[in-house]
Amino acid sequence: MYGESRIQVIDPKTGEIKSKQNLPSNVFAEGVEVVGNRLHVLTWRERQLLVYDVNTLEYVETYSFQTTTGEGWGISSNGSLLVVTDGSSNLHFWDAKTLKPLSKISVKDQNGKDINYLNEIEFVNDYELLANVYFQELIVRIDIRTGKPLGWYHYQGVLARHGDPSGDPEVMNGIAFDDNTQELYFSGKRWKTMFKTKLS
Structure with a gap:
């Protein structure tokens, strides 16, 4: 959100904020990904990737980028690649070290129809990566080599059932995966609750 975007290090058990860094008020931060000792912050419409030191959260540098829609929605890395979404069905592949664009692939369902609004990944x-589909409380599992979905995880109504009893009009919009426990964390814009689940 403009004027509200920030990086925070949070203890997942207690919710305590360990450290934080406010971002410039003229950028809308979307996805965040760590590669080595660098933290990459993807912006929405500014076409900028902001780089911070992962230990100190101090600003390092800025890169310009292009996507199909001209926007940045989600970002993740497997170590050698950075993958970026832009609200369409496309996954953009960048070199994780140089940040140079390499290729892109469109994600399609079993009928060959584009799966649009790919968001946080x-x-x-x-x-394989998980992608939150914007406007829907569901996550699709994707093979990045083919662009084909491998499965779906449905979380419709989870906030109303287990979170704030008053519900929340904002969308599901945030996922994180713990390699050690194989657990998925997810939340949403302005949600007061973060959920954790095991993937099957």
């Missing part, structure tokens, strides 16, 4: 292994 998270790798679960070298070739």
